[in-house]
Amino acid sequence: MREYPTPVAGFREPVSLLVDCDTGIDDALALAYLCSQPHVELVAVSCAPGNVAAEQVARNNLSLLELCGRPEVPVAIGARAPLRIPLVTTPETHGPHGIGYAELPEPHGKVHGRDAVELWVEAARARPGELTALLTAPLTNFALALRAEPRLPALLRGVVIMGGSYYYQGNTTPTAEWNTHVDPHAAAEVFAAFSGLPEDRLPVVCALETTERIEMMPEHVAALAVEAGCMEPELVLPDQPEGRRSTASNELVRHVSDMLRFYFEFHRRYDQGYVAHIHDYFAASVAAGTAGICTRTATVHVETAAPRLIGTTVADFRGLWGESPNARIVSENHPEEAFAELVRALGGLGRRLGSRSARNAPEAG
Ligand code: BDR
Ligand code: CA
Numbered sequence: 001m002r003e004y005p006t007p008v009a010g011f012r013e014p015v016s017l018l019v020d021c022d023t024g025i026d027d028a029l030a031l032a033y034l035c036s037q038p039h040v041e042l043v044a045v046s047c048a049p050g051n052v053a054a055e056q057v058a059r060n061n062l063s064l065l066e067l068c069g070r071p072e073v074p075v076a077i078g079a080r081a082p083l084r085i086p087l088v089t090t091p092e093t094h095g096p097h098g099i100g101y102a103e104l105p106e107p108h109g110k111v112h113g114r115d116a117v118e119l120w121v122e123a124a125r126a127r128p129g130e131l132t133a134l135l136t137a138p139l140t141n142f143a144l145a146l147r148a149e150p151r152l153p154a155l156l157r158g159v160v161i162m163g164g165s166y167y168y169q170g171n172t173t174p175t176a177e178w179n180t181h182v183d184p185h186a187a188a189e190v191f192a193a194f195s196g197l198p199e200d201r202l203p204v205v206c207a208l209e210t211t212e213r214i215e216m217m218p219e220h221v222a223a224l225a226v227e228a229g230c231m232e233p234e235l236v237l238p239d240q241p242e243g244r245r246s247t248a249s250n251e252l253v254r255h256v257s258d259m260l261r262f263y264f265e266f267h268r269r270y271d272q273g274y275v276a277h278i279h280d281y282f283a284a285s286v287a288a289g290t291a292g293i294c295t296r297t298a299t300v301h302v303e304t305a306a307p308r309l310i311g312t313t314v315a316d317f318r319g320l321w322g323e324s325p326n327a328r329i330v331s332e333n334h335p336e337e338a339f340a341e342l343v344r345a346l347g348g349l350g351r352r353l354g355s356r357s358a359r360n361a362p363e364a365g
Contacts, residue, residue: 006292022050022137035068046116048137062107078116100262164313181311211279227347
């Protein structure tokens, strides 16, 4: 087991990220969080088909980056579908547009003219050893990038993946996690590409057994609003009517609250309580170097054939298959620290962006 302690308060080592996401409520929180971090350079944000179609992901990303003060970050689309199977999206989890009840402003910016995979490869070649990949979506784009440039594992400074579940139940089938289930062939190719590399080159994998511990609750939304300087309490409560909309004076808080209400309702529908697992925020904090974690090296297998087990991930921690490790799986994380960090960071960002008029906010239902 390897420990990566939480960084000392006040010091954050600069990080340059290539982000691939399928925004997605928790992807949106991840992006907003990264925008709040002065030590994080967002080199490019690419859009993967997953929670919603790639075009909708792009609209969400453009709008969020503008809202969060990073309009200059290039947003590009790569694949439109998984490598070998049709795309399945999940409007019941993230809403028809991927962002719950939020209605983000129409973005001013446009999707980059170049293909996301080309952009990634070009960026990695131009800055060898500098860029960290953060992957919070099905791994389609990253698998294509690895096909185009097999030296990517060596060219990148690091790779952080949200995906899989190891000896822990799935969230899509009894054994499979959503990202690996949507494109199992891509996930299998990605893990194969890292086989046999030195430990510090292996992707850090944030899987359900640790990401589901990052369980957001109504009190976190309330705390976020206080931190952002909202005068009225931001109440997202289980006994309120479903679909009620926020009237928070702070635009960022308003949108985040509208996203999370949808996500809370979704989790309640699946007997998980009025909470939300914000998987991708956790992965983003790992990539940003702001989360303390422990990892274990393993050989990961992604099932692509057995019908009931498609997308299931299995980890060999003890070398029983006799194959080289291809991943570092996060084995410990710190939910309380994660939420203290999120509330401080997003609240601070909301405060800095200021209270824009609530005039255009939809009426409370
Ligand atoms: C993953 O699936 C998606 O719905 C989320 O955005 C996250 O990346 C969790 O299984
Ligand atoms: Ca995601």
